[in-house]
Amino acid sequence: MTQLPQSTAKKLGLVIDLDTCVGCHACVTSCKGWNTENYGVPLSDDDAYGANPIGTFLNRVHSFEVQPEATGGCGSSAQTVHFPKSCLHCDDAPCVTVCPTGASYKRQEDGIVLVDEDACMGCGLCAWACPYGARELDSDSGVMKKCTLCVDRIYNENLPEEDRQPACVRTCPAGARHFGDFADPESNVSKLVEERGGFELMPEQGTKPVNRYLPPRKKDSWDSANNNVLPLNAISQEPKGFLKWLDSALGKV
Amino acid sequence: MHPAPSVIIFTVLTGLGFGFITWLGIGMPEVMGKSAFITYFGAFALSVIGLISSTFHLGNPKNAYKSFSQWRTSWLSREGWLAVATLLVTGLFAFLLIFFDKNLQILGYISSVLAVLTVIATSMIYIQIKAVPRWSHRSVMFYFITVSLAGGAILAGQHKPALVLTILAVIVQIVTWKIGDGRFKESGSTMETATGLGSIGKVRLFESPHTGDNYLLKEMAYVVGRRHANKLRALTLLFMGVIPAVLLLLSNGNTVALVLTAISHLIGAFASRWLFFAEAEHVVGLYYGKR
Numbered sequence: 001m002t003q004l005p006q007s008t009a010k011k012l013g014l015v016i017d018l019d020t021c022v023g024c025h026a027c028v029t030s031c032k033g034w035n036t037e038n039y040g041v042p043l044s045d046d047d048a049y050g051a052n053p054i055g056t057f058l059n060r061v062h063s064f065e066v067q068p069e070a071t072g073g074c075g076s077s078a079q080t081v082h083f084p085k086s087c088l089h090c091d092d093a094p095c096v097t098v099c100p101t102g103a104s105y106k107r108q109e110d111g112i113v114l115v116d117e118d119a120c121m122g123c124g125l126c127a128w129a130c131p132y133g134a135r136e137l138d139s140d141s142g143v144m145k146k147c148t149l150c151v152d153r154i155y156n157e158n159l160p161e162e163d164r165q166p167a168c169v170r171t172c173p174a175g176a177r178h179f180g181d182f183a184d185p186e187s188n189v190s191k192l193v194e195e196r197g198g199f200e201l202m203p204e205q206g207t208k209p210v211n212r213y214l215p216p217r218k219k220d221s222w223d224s225a226n227n228n229v230l231p232l233n234a235i236s237q238e239p240k241g242f243l244k245w246l247d248s249a250l251g252k253v
Numbered sequence: 254m255h256p257a258p259s260v261i262i263f264t265v266l267t268g269l270g271f272g273f274i275t276w277l278g279i280g281m282p283e284v285m286g287k288s289a290f291i292t293y294f295g296a297f298a299l300s301v302i303g304l305i306s307s308t309f310h311l312g313n314p315k316n317a318y319k320s321f322s323q324w325r326t327s328w329l330s331r332e333g334w335l336a337v338a339t340l341l342v343t344g345l346f347a348f349l350l351i352f353f354d355k356n357l358q359i360l361g362y363i364s365s366v367l368a369v370l371t372v373i374a375t376s377m378i379y380i381q382i383k384a385v386p387r388w389s390h391r392s393v394m395f396y397f398i399t400v401s402l403a404g405g406a407i408l409a410g411q412h413k414p415a416l417v418l419t420i421l422a423v424i425v426q427i428v429t430w431k432i433g434d435g436r437f438k439e440s441g442s443t444m445e446t447a448t449g450l451g452s453i454g455k456v457r458l459f460e461s462p463h464t465g466d467n468y469l470l471k472e473m474a475y476v477v478g479r480r481h482a483n484k485l486r487a488l489t490l491l492f493m494g495v496i497p498a499v500l501l502l503l504s505n506g507n508t509v510a511l512v513l514t515a516i517s518h519l520i521g522a523f524a525s526r527w528l529f530f531a532e533a534e535h536v537v538g539l540y541y542g543k544r
Contacts, residue, residue, distance in 0.1 A: 002326045018450075028462070029435040053465050060462035062540055064444075068454035080459055081450060085540065098381060100330035101387035106511070119319055122312020125329055127472065128254070131384035133537035136468040142312025199449045204537065205383055213449050 002099045004092065006112035011182040012149055013089050013210035014169065015189045015198060019217045020176035023063055023082030027168035027177060031059040031086070031147075040117045044140030047228075056138045058147045059168055081216055082175070086168070087134035087147035088201065088209035089113050095126035095135060103144070110153055111183075111210060117143045131205045153202035154179070155184035182210055185247045254382050254385060255475045256530035263307035264375060265522050267336070268397060270299030271368040272405025274343050278365030285354050293347035296409065297340070303338060327383055332374035339367040372401045379529075386440035387433040387533040396422075396429045396529075400493070400522055405513045407497065415514070416501040423494035426525060430486065437534055437544070447539040459544030473535035474543045485528050493521025 035058055036042040045055035062083040089106075093113050096104045096177035103120035106113045115126075115135075122142040127135040135146045150166035153159060163170060169177040181187035191211070192198060239247050273296040277284065284292050308314050321337075323330040327408040376397035379388040403418035405509030444458075445451025496517040538544050 002323045052343070054467060056468065057462075060467075062462050063460035064448055064450065064456050065459040066450050066453045066456050079453070081448070083448060094381075094383065096330065097326040098378075100323050100327040100333065101316055101318075102319065102322045119316060121311055121316035121320060122314075123310070123320070123329065124312070124472065125378070127468075128382050128535070129384060131536045133469040133473070133540060137312050137472075139312075139468070146314075201449055202442055203447050204446060205536070215449070215452070 002096050002102055002104060004096055004106055005108040005111075008091075008106070008108055009183070010110040011089075011091070011210050012110045012112055012154070013182050013189065013212070014149075014166070014181070015178040015180070015192050015212050015214060016084055017176040017178070017192075017196075017214040018081050018083060019214060020053055021061075021082040021084060022174050022176075023061055023080075024173065025061050026171050026173055027084055028057060030167040030171035032057060034150060034153070035145075035148070039148050040115075040145065041141040041143060041144060042137065044138050044204045046139055049126070054139075056136045056145050058134075058136070058145060059084060061085075061113070077219075079216065079219065084168070085132060085134070085201075085247050086211075087113060087149075089147075089149065089209040091208035091210060092206060094129040094131075094207060098125045098129045100125070103113060110181075112149045113146070114148055114151065115144050115146055117141075120144050131202050131207065132209075149179075182212075254470050254530045254533045254535060256308050256527050259306050259309035261523065261530065263303045264397075265303070265519070265526050266299045266306065267303030268372055268375070268401035269404040269408070269519070270296050270301075270303060271339065271371050271524070272401035272403070273299065273337075273408045274339065274368040274405070275402060276405045276409035276411055276414075278343065278361040278363075278368065280356075280358065280361060281414075283354070283356075283408055285350055287351075289347060289350040292409075293343070293351070297347075298345070300336070300340065328374055328377040332371060332378060335367060335371040335374050339364060342367055349375045365499065369398065369402075372397050383440075383537050385533050386436035386442070386536070388529075389440075390429075390432055390436060391438045392425070392429045392432050397426045399425045400525065403493075404515075404518050404522060405495075407501075407511065407518050410508075412501060412505070412512055415513045416498060419494060419497045419501065419518070423490060423498075424488065426493070433532070437439050437536075440536065441538060442536045444542070447536065462539060469537055470541060470543075474538040474541055475531060476543065477529060477531075482528060482532055486522050489521050489528065491521070491523040492517045493525055497521075 032043055043056040047053050064081050064083055065078050066081055067078045089111055093106055096106050101119050101121050103116045104126050120143040122137055124137050126144055127137060135144050138145045154164050165179045169179040178189050178192060180187040182189055193212045196214040198214050199211050278290055320330055320333050324334055342360055343364040346364050349355040349357050357408060373394060376394040380393050383389050399422035403422040406415035406418050444456040449454050450456050496523055497514045500514045502512050534544055
């Protein structure tokens with residue numbers, strides 16, 4: 001079970017657009033909502049209304065500040081990047097192979113990495129093995145929770161077709177999250193990665209993540225030499241003829 | 254990494270017990286009847302207390318029996334098999350020694366080999382975690398083996414091997430620290446690679462996902478007490494190295510000195526293992542601006 005498949009027929013995953021994400025955390029909320037009510041045990045919260053609330057989340061949005069080098073192409077002003085992070089459904093998922101009970105597995109048919117909660121003993125070794133922090137041990141149930149890519153939505157024929165995508169993708173008001181099959185070069189996600197130069201997180205960890213991130217687009221800059229936007233000229237004009245007479249006459253009154 | 258007491262007790266006591274079994278298995282010392290009962294009772298007590306302690310950090314221990322199923326890929330599963338095999342073979346060997354005064358030496362040798370393999374499997378659980386660069390190095394295996402064999406030799410009353418292994422364990426410990434200190438940098442993981450934003454510039458955390466704590470931070474971004482690391486390293490060297498070495502040199506194998514040596518070794522081993530966890534940094538800390 002915990003042997004990784006040689007290859008998967010599909011490679012389902014997400015493309016997250018760091019240019020478009022506004023950091024509203026709607027994906028965090030919808031993820032928590034869907035996954036608390038559906039697949040597996042609920043995502044618990046401890047001390048939810050107390051001084052130290054703590055809970056399980058499968059998707060979290062970090063915000064980073066990036067400071068370009070003074071001579072960099074984007075000028076020298078820092079930019080804020082909102083950064084949603086969930087399971088990347090790695091091809092070489094280290095979380096799967098370390099699992100002693102066989103609870104963790106990567107599906108041959110679509111590449112989704114899942115946890116069979118009925119087999120998990122809550123040792124937490126898979127969470128240690130994941131460099132991205134995609135797995136969290138639920139303090140209430142004692143089993144490992146992770147993103148399922150909403151496996152109970154994407155194939156769910158009881159849902160209208162437009163809802164058959166992960167809750168985070170469906171809910172994103174900015175359209176910053178895209179769901180699709182990376183094994184198909186003609187898919188929306190493959191094309192986005194191609195066009196926008198999608199990248200992997202921590203490639204040096206050798207996990208071969210499926211999910212890709214799109215970099216922020218280049219910012220405009222005022223101090224650039226080829227800046228051809230001119231300042232606006234004054235458009236007020238001195239009146240002529242009758243209006244000039246009226247203006248001066250009224251001015252004397 | 255969070256230094257969970259259950260895991261520290263588990264690795265230290267099981268390592269010590271299995272080190273003891275290693276020496277007993279090769280007939281150092283040779284025990285029969287009552288003496289065999291006492292020594293093997295001690296070795297089993299240490300190993301079993303350690304193994305039971307390991308179940309205390311499980312969130313869902315009712316599924317623990319399933320951990321024997323994935324030996325093809327999982328070092329934790331392999332460790333489980335090896336530990337059980339070691340205890341079974343050792344149990345049979347000891348049973349024949351205690352009740353029948355029969356020394357089936359081949360069983361003893363097998364128990365020694367299995368005990369060492371179990372300690373190696375324990376070390377591999379940590380070595381395989383690439384996301385914790387300090388652990389992900391072969392030196393960690395020698396660290397686990399030398400500490401286990403040194404402790405076992407002290408308990409087995411093997412005066413000279415104990416002295417040699419204590420010195421060796423300290424050398425390996427220092428080398429492991431030295432290598433470990435540079436491992437995070439060698440891993441190449443930075444906030445820039447973690448976010449993929451390095452092509453734009455230098456990255457720092459602007460806002461954490463939540464104002465509160467979470468499982469990842471508690472478990473993998475443990476920073477408390479790291480500032481005491483140097484003091485604890487000194488204590489480790491003192492209790493695991495200097496005191497046992499001096500006691501072994503000055504005494505000539507008398508029991509009181511050996512007991513004191515064993516106690517000192519155990520204190521040092523606990524300090525060392527606490528550091529092994531507390532000093533280890535997980536790359537996920539990069540997403541939280543914590544290292």
